[in-house]
Amino acid sequence: MEAFLVSTGIVAIAEIGDKTQLLALLLAAKFRRPVPIILGIFVATIANHAGAAALGAAISALIGPDTMRWLLAAGFAAMGIWVLVPDKVDDDEAPKAPRFGVFGATVIAFFLLEMGDKTQIATIALAARYSEWWVVTMGTTLGMMIANVPAVLIGQAAATTLPLPVVRVVAALAFFVLAVLLALDSFPQLVG
Template identity: 80%
Template sequence: MEAFLVSSGIVAIAEIGDKTQLLALLLAAKFRRPLPIILGIFVATIANHAGAALVGAWVASLIGPDALRWALAASFVAMGIWVLIPDKVDDDAAPNAPRLGVFITTVVAFFVLEMGDKTQIATIALAARYHDWLLVTMGTTLGMMVANVPAVLVGQAATRVLPLRVVHIVAALAFFILALLLAVDGIPHLLG
C-alpha cells in the first residue's frame, strides 16, 4: 500500500504546473468537452506509466537529455502557435471535434508529451524502489488524475467566463514561456 500512496502523492505534486497540466487546460478550453478529455488523460497515463520503465529508458538512450530538451522546446512553440489559430466555429456552437476525436487526440497528445517528463521518470524510480509496477502505476495514475481533472474543469469553466481568444492568448504565452525556459536551460549544454 505504501507504493501506491507514495506514488500518488509524489506524482500529484510533481504534476502541478507541468506541461501536461497546461495541455489539460488547453484541451478543455479548445474543445469544451471535459469527459472525453478526462478519459483520454486516464488512458494515456495508464499506458504511459505502465510502460515507463521500458519506453522511458529506451527513448532516453536514443535521444539523450539535450536533444529531448530542444525537441520539447520546439513542441511548446508549435503548441503555442496552434493555440493562436482560431477555430472556425459559430459563436453559439461548441468547437468541432478534431478529425480523430477529442478522446483520441487527448490520448495521443498526453502520451507523447509525457515521454521523458518528470512524472514518467518518477514512475521509473518508484517502480525500481518498490518492486511493484502495478501499485506504482495505479498510484502515479491517480496522482496524474488528481492534478489534471481540476485543470480540465477549470479550463472548461474559463471558456464560459473569459472570451475564448483571451484563453488562447494566455495558453499560447504559457507555451512560449516554457519553450524559452527550456531553450535558456539548454544553452550551457550547447556551449559545453
C-alpha cells in the first residue's frame, strides 16, 4: 500500500504545471471531447509508466541528460510554433477528429510527451525502490489522472468561453517559456 500511495502522491505533485497538463488543456480546447481525451491519457500513462523502467534506462544510456535537455528545449520551441498555426477548418465547420481519432491522438501524444519526463523518471526510481513495479505503475497512473483530468475539464470550459486564437497564443507562449527555461538551464554547462 505504501508503494501505491507514495507513487500517487509524488507523481500528482510532480505533474502540476507540467507540459502534459498543457497538452491536456490544448486537446480539450481543440477537440472539445473530454471523455476520449481522459481515456487516452489513462491508456498512454499505463503504457508509458509500465515500460518506464526498461525504456527509460535505454534512453538515458544512449542520450546524456544535457543532450536530452537541449532536445526537449528544441521540441518545446517547435511545439510552440506548431500551436500558433491554425488548423485548416472552415469557420462553419466543427474541428475534425485527427487521423487516429481524438482517443488515438491523445494516446500517441501523451505517450511520446512522457518519454524522458520527470514523472517517467520518478516512476523508474519508485520501481527501483519498491519491488512491486505494477503497484508503482498503478500509483503513478492515478497521480497523472489526478493532475490531468482537471486540466482537461478546464480546457473544455475555456474552449467554450475563450476564442481559439487566444488559447493558441497562450499555449504557444507557455511552450516558448518552457523552451527558454530548459535552454537557460543547459547554458552554464556548455560554457563551464
